[in-house]
Amino acid sequence: MVSTANPHASRAALDILQAGGNALDAAIAAQMALSVVEPQSSGIGGGLFLLHWDDDAREIVAWDGREKAPMAAGSDYFLKPDGSPMKWGEASIGGRAVGVPGTVAALWAAHRDHGKLDWARLFAPAITLARDGFAVSPRLHAAIAKSPKLLVNEEATGLYYTSDSSIRAPLPVGTTFRNTKLADTLEKIAEGGPEAFYTGEIAQQIVEAVRTYPGNASVMQLSDLEGFAPTRREAICAPYRAFRVCGMPPPTSGGLTTLMILGMLESYDIGAMRPQSATAVHLFAQASRLAYADRALYMADADFADVPVEGLLDKAYLRQRAGLIDPARDMGSADAGRPAGNQGRKAADSKLKEFGTTHLAIVDGEGNAVSMTSSVERSFGSHISVAGFILNSQLTDFSFIAERDGAPVANRVAGGKRPRSSMSPTLVFDSDGALYAVVGSPGGSRIIEYVSWTLLNLIDWDMDMQAAISAPRVVNRNSATEVEAGKGLDILVRRLKMMNHRVKERPLVSGLHGVRITDGGMDGGADPRREGVVLEIQ
Secondary structure, three states: OEEEOOHHHHHHHHHHHHOOOOHHHHHHHHHHHHHHHOOOOOOOOOEEEEEEEEOOOOEEEEEEEOOEOOOOOOOOOOEOOOOOEOOHHHHOOOHHHOOEOOHHHHHHHHHHHHOOOOOHHHHHHHHHHHHHOEEOOHHHHHHHHOOHHHHHOHHHHHHHEOOOOOOOOEOOOOOEEOOHHHHHHHHHHHHHOOHHHHOHHHHHHHHHHHHOOOOOOOOOOHHHHHOOOOEEEOOEEEEEOOEEEEEOOOOEOHHHHHHHHHHHHOOOOHHHOOOOOHHHHHHHHHHHHHHHHHHHHHOOOOOOOOOOHHHHHOHHHHHHHHOOOOOOOOOOOOOOOOOOOOOOOOEOOOOOOOOOOEEEEEEOOOOOEEEEEEEOOOOOOOOOEEOOEEOOOHHHHOEOOOEEOOEEEOOEOOOOOOOOEOOOOEEEEOOOOOEEEEEEOOOHHHHHHHHHHHHHHHHOOOOOHHHHHHOOOEEEOOOOEEEEOOOOOHHHHHHHHHOOOOEEEEOOOOOOEEEEEEOOEEEEEEOOOOOOEEEOOO
């Protein structure tokens, strides 16, 4: 079964499964197709986090393909000449925002260890899509229309706008969109592997584009691309009820924060409460406040910062944190705790502005699975197109300020460092150790709660995957309690306000995709807030 954010990507993955490929092969084919049809969200110019489950070996491998800062970048990278931090809007468009892309290298490394079909075969569906074209969807059209600064980049203008130079307009819905430059690039990577991307002509184009961007140039060099390597990490796992939940470790905060939220809620009988009840939402919001407070202080790239992972997941610590929850009243802004293993003074980085991203979930016929979240950050990333693909804007996920009151911020910029992420690809296992669910979402810093609430739906309320994904979203990132607008939650909002919550009703556009394994087979879900589909081999 395959669930991705776009029908073309789901069909590409299914094509590979039907050709004898496994879950990892199918994930690569889907990601290459997404590079063609969903350029605003992910692609070969971005990065990813991938959890792979090998059913025979009973092994989880976490692949970190997160982008890195150029080696010449320092803690003042996003400071103006007067020492003040740049505004996010001015920093995130242009070469300065671009991290060394990790998607191609990570997928190559994962394929080397887990793949079944030839690497080049996996690119065929995407190359065909790019050459033959596809109809521009309403979502892609809307994304182009909301990104007028694409017009600053000549290649992006030629790709995403009508050809009449006197009246440049976003490609209309239904237009056949062909990207022959990307088809050529994908063919080179299919034939030459990551070397074709990280050295030679493509690498030179990337470096030239980011170093010459007017007013917001990068310090990236060819050596940054040539030296990029993905990292194979150990997943972090913790029990929740009768299940075992596994996620990505730092540099993403997603897995760790999700497990903290679940750990604080475990002492409550959530299953006895009604979904979307004020009591359940209140408890979730309080646990989220506490977890996000710790996230802001402690979480960053663990290769550069001391992240007290074991202390944050310690059951006694989570019980102590949960003890701060008032069951009847919102606590307001939560302070970070003091877990075992925290070292020295730290300053919080409460930066919440993150965008972009896509997620896919795949389970093959042998029971192997992939949960993968990938991204270019904001919609269309840096708004720079090179060789047919969009370059990311992930470096704006760093803290623009290196210290506060003399204490260092863990998520400050450093050469070769990965910016903190919220991506939360997740695998869930039952009490017998069998795979139960594969799930994840885009959504910036709200990803963590999109995934956490969906896990409550699956585990505490025993929903099927589609129901768990379609259910209304609630979010609290240690700020206002956000309730998804347009879902008929007026009574919930009134009751939360009576409990002293500051409530914001707003669109919460998750992009959850998942697969659940049951005794009767598999059931999948694709988020109705986007344009994805679930496909299955019968």
